[in-house]
Amino acid sequence: MNNCCARGLVLCVSEHGESDKIVTFYSPELGKATGIAKGAKRSKKRFVNKLEEFSLLRILYNPPKRDGLHFLREAELEDAFLSLRNTYPRYVAATFIGELILRFTREHDPDPNIFSLLLWGVQSLEKGRDPLETCALFHLRILGAAGYQPVLDCCGFCGETVRAGQNYGLHTGGALACGKCRGTIQGGSTAITVQTLRFLHHAQRVELVNLERLRLSHKNIEESLEILHKYTLHLLQHEIHSWQQIKALQNSSK
Ligand SMILES: [Zn+2]
CATH class of the missing domain: 1.20.1440.120 (Recombination protein O, C-terminal domain)
Structure with a gap:
């Protein structure tokens, strides 16, 4: 058994079959990761009240064989952010x-x-x-x-630094536009x-x-x-x- 441990904040949880849960979390060690908690809906000890949205957990898991799901073995609640x-x-x-x-x-x-x-x-x-x-x-x-x-300190079209008294807008293309440029650009x-x-x-x-x-x-x-x-x-x-x-x-x- 390849036991690993990571911290993770739960982002979403869904039910899977009769007794399992699929959990997506963000972890400083794994990044965004998804795991399956087998028997989570029945387990009194390993997962109860832990696999909830926004809970911060310490997770014991086995890594996936390839690109599949992590296999969550047990979770310890660090903070429920209730x-x-x-x-x-x-x-x-x-x-x-x-x-x-x-x-x-x-x-x-x-x-x-x-x-x-x-x-x-x-x-x-x-x-x-x-x-x-x-x-x-x-x-x-x-x-x-x-x-x-x-970029929020200068106009994305003419490059002029943001200054008081001017009017600005965020163009639909994602760049900041000063008052002069707003009048001339499309969109x-x-x-x-x-x-x-x-x-x-x-x-x-x-x-x-x-x-x-x-x-x-x-x-x-x-x-x-x-x-x-x-x-x-x-x-x-x-x-x-x-x-x-x-x-x-x-x-x-x-
Ligand atoms: Zn401009």
């Missing part, structure tokens, strides 16, 4: 964060920085940070961590204020521990979520499913 499942706005935010991780990471490609960012996200929600603010900052940082850092753009741009540009560069101290206004959060969503839509050419719930949360918090 409030993420019991509080609706936190649940929506955690689901959004989980979906971004699923979309922007690959299997067999572990990145400890992405794991730290994910942990920062769920811990922030658990500690009661504004769910929408957490989503905006997480979205910004996962783009950078995954190698898709948006629409989503308006964004200089204040939000400066804030995001700063938030791209601070250490993860210092992200804790940044606070956004409601308007900054709304604008940030909107342009990051547009940017990601352009990158993935695919909608983020939980975006509609994020929008609904935004509307209900107005």
